[in-house]
Amino acid sequence: MGNQSLRIAQRAPATSATQRSGRLGALLLGAGQITSAALSGALTQQAFTGAALGEILCAQGAISEEALFDALAVQFGTTRVDLTRVQPDMRLIDRLGAGFCAAHGVFPLARAGALTVIATCEPQRFHLIAPFMEQHLGRLSMVLCRRADLHLVLNGSRKRHLALAAASRSPKRESCRSLGAQWLTRGGIAMLCALALALSAAPIWAFSALTLLALGVLTVNTVFVGLMGALWLHDRRRTRPTVSPPPLRPVPVSLLVPLLKERQIAQHLVRRLARIDYPVEQIEILLVVEEDDAVTRATLAACDLPATMRILTVPRGGVQTKPRALNFALDFCRGSIVGVYDAEDAPDPGQIAAVVRQFTHSVPQVACLQGRLDYYNPHTNWLSRCFTVEYATWFRVMLPGMARLGLALPLGGTTLFFRKSALIALGGWDAHNVTEDADLGLRLARRGFRTDLLNSDTQEEANCRAWPWVRQRSRWIKGYAMTYFVHMRDPAALWRDLGPRRFWGMQVLFLGSLLGVLTAPLLWAFAIMLVGLAHPWAPVLDGAAGTVLAAGMAGATMVHWAVWAMGVWARGDRGLLVWVPTLSLYHALATAAALKAAFEIVTRPFFWDKTSHGHSPEPTTDLEFTTNGARRPVLAQIRAHGA
Numbered sequence: 001m002g003n004q005s006l007r008i009a010q011r012a013p014a015t016s017a018t019q020r021s022g023r024l025g026a027l028l029l030g031a032g033q034i035t036s037a038a039l040s041g042a043l044t045q046q047a048f049t050g051a052a053l054g055e056i057l058c059a060q061g062a063i064s065e066e067a068l069f070d071a072l073a074v075q076f077g078t079t080r081v082d083l084t085r086v087q088p089d090m091r092l093i094d095r096l097g098a099g100f101c102a103a104h105g106v107f108p109l110a111r112a113g114a115l116t117v118i119a120t121c122e123p124q125r126f127h128l129i130a131p132f133m134e135q136h137l138g139r140l141s142m143v144l145c146r147r148a149d150l151h152l153v154l155n156g157s158r159k160r161h162l163a164l165a166a167a168s169r170s171p172k173r174e175s176c177r178s179l180g181a182q183w184l185t186r187g188g189i190a191m192l193c194a195l196a197l198a199l200s201a202a203p204i205w206a207f208s209a210l211t212l213l214a215l216g217v218l219t220v221n222t223v224f225v226g227l228m229g230a231l232w233l234h235d236r237r238r239t240r241p242t243v244s245p246p247p248l249r250p251v252p253v254s255l256l257v258p259l260l261k262e263r264q265i266a267q268h269l270v271r272r273l274a275r276i277d278y279p280v281e282q283i284e285i286l287l288v289v290e291e292d293d294a295v296t297r298a299t300l301a302a303c304d305l306p307a308t309m310r311i312l313t314v315p316r317g318g319v320q321t322k323p324r325a326l327n328f329a330l331d332f333c334r335g336s337i338v339g340v341y342d343a344e345d346a347p348d349p350g351q352i353a354a355v356v357r358q359f360t361h362s363v364p365q366v367a368c369l370q371g372r373l374d375y376y377n378p379h380t381n382w383l384s385r386c387f388t389v390e391y392a393t394w395f396r397v398m399l400p401g402m403a404r405l406g407l408a409l410p411l412g413g414t415t416l417f418f419r420k421s422a423l424i425a426l427g428g429w430d431a432h433n434v435t436e437d438a439d440l441g442l443r444l445a446r447r448g449f450r451t452d453l454l455n456s457d458t459q460e461e462a463n464c465r466a467w468p469w470v471r472q473r474s475r476w477i478k479g480y481a482m483t484y485f486v487h488m489r490d491p492a493a494l495w496r497d498l499g500p501r502r503f504w505g506m507q508v509l510f511l512g513s514l515l516g517v518l519t520a521p522l523l524w525a526f527a528i529m530l531v532g533l534a535h536p537w538a539p540v541l542d543g544a545a546g547t548v549l550a551a552g553m554a555g556a557t558m559v560h561w562a563v564w565a566m567g568v569w570a571r572g573d574r575g576l577l578v579w580v581p582t583l584s585l586y587h588a589l590a591t592a593a594a595l596k597a598a599f600e601i602v603t604r605p606f607f608w609d610k611t612s613h614g615h616s617p618e619p620t621t622d623l624e625f626t627t628n629g630a631r632r633p634v635l636a637q638i639r640a641h642g643a
Helices: 002-011 024-030 036-049 053-059 065-075 090-096 098-104 123-137 147-157 159-167 181-201 203-237 266-273 294-301 322-330 351-360 382-405 420-426 436-446 466-487 491-531 544-571 574-586 588-603 635-642
Strands: 106-112 115-120 139-144 253-259 283-290 309-314 337-340 366-375 416-419 450-460 624-627 630-633
Touching: 024 036, 024 053, 024 065, 036 053, 053 065, 065 139, 090 098, 090 106, 090 123, 090 147, 098 106, 098 147, 098 159, 106 123, 106 147, 115 123, 123 139, 147 159, 147 309, 159 322, 181 203, 203 382, 203 491, 203 544, 253 266, 253 322, 253 351, 266 294, 283 294, 283 322, 294 309, 309 322, 322 420, 322 436, 337 351, 337 420, 351 366, 351 416, 351 450, 366 382, 366 420, 366 436, 382 450, 382 466, 382 491, 382 544, 382 574, 416 420, 420 436, 436 450, 436 466, 436 491, 466 491, 466 588, 491 544, 491 588, 544 574, 574 588
Parallel strands: 115 139, 253 283, 253 337, 283 309, 366 450
Antiparallel strands: 106 115, 337 416, 366 416, 450 624, 624 630
């Protein structure tokens, strides 16, 4: 490598971003690589999107990537290098940091006398980061390389460094990894022993205390849910003026799609994401796949991926979670906006344009936009109907109400969009948290950032099988519990960061939901009195106290039914209203999931219980999406594209 680097340095002396041989368009036109019509069209597109001219020409198929880099080499007075055929000096990479190299598209090759040869796939931006690199490497000599080669070689040569960084990216004090598996195991065992001791020493008193706790939690949760419903009714009566969407000013967008063991869903995903309506030169879609996931890699290899999509392989690590994969991919993103989709998602084709518009016209404190999730298989069976009702209520009633009150929003795992700068400042995701989304919502709020809601739908597959549902819900409950433990280690600091309103809102959202599912069996126990069985409180409830308790529990049930019905009404599927009362039975499954979650907190706190997809057939009717109040079917377009 030494002699080759020296030759490269001699042919390509240090250069800034100054264009040494004229503009790129003129170079390509003079070399006969493009026509004047193609150049004119690309310049018009550039005026709209602001993308680099070469990327536009490649996206339009006017030139090949090889021709583009040949022209860029002439333009910047340098040469090209094939990274796959050179042996870099790893010490130079470590001086800059593998994450820095990935994020800025640079790759130190070797020292050549007083110069350090640096390969880059973004020569237009090289001068912006050159001063920083010169502090660590001295004088620089720039050469060009392909982006795909840079990522391939960097990932291959420094994948362990990148994997370790992905697992520990978030600050330790804000991460579940600081709790430690042993601490969680010992704490869980201690709590179980204390509960068993109390029940054995004073069973009636212990049972009564737990029952009073269950009634208190039910009261708080019911008041909170009722308040969200009241806010929805109030806002529904308000008439909002029709406002035309502001003009689109495209910016680079990176979409991350973490995949794991996706045999059935991968081909559908590629087809759905290919329908996104956004300038192709300003969007990239990273299909993030684990190194040892042969199933997904083989499935994607059989797919004809569009130019906007590429596969990013995540090296093996101590934990294998979705947030670790997202952390790894973050450094490889080019976009100033980073979005996250799940494998089963079918987003509205106009969603990315809506995201860019909303970010463009939002204050800088808005670091995240949460889109709305819906399901394309609500009528598969009873479980999918209840799942759809639950999510319709969450995204159409509960989240808007919480946003209206200024509470910290627990994010969903998909249809999330971030300002990349804020995400990096935050330390990315907690790689050890199995509900990294809810945790990230709290961390955003604690740092002074804001999450706004995006009026746009993403359709996905509702979990419609009992055991997979329990496995998925147990992961959510476990993650909620661990998130609560992490943030409540220093309640005073949490109070200072969030303020009183958001602090108490966090208690209701996290602690209230956890205690609600764990103490629910104590409330069910009152039903045994209806069939004449003994209950410890039977003597006390034989009279007015029993009437008050029954009326209160019935009233709480009615409040929940009413708010679930509001969610169904807002969704526009009146046929689901008849199933609303059955959600009381549906939520009984959550207690089984909570018991599984409690067991895993003690035994496998960082285990990611994968949810499988692709069990419902493709819908035979057009999917309906909503963006900014307008509904339109697009599945016919998706099927036509796939054909």
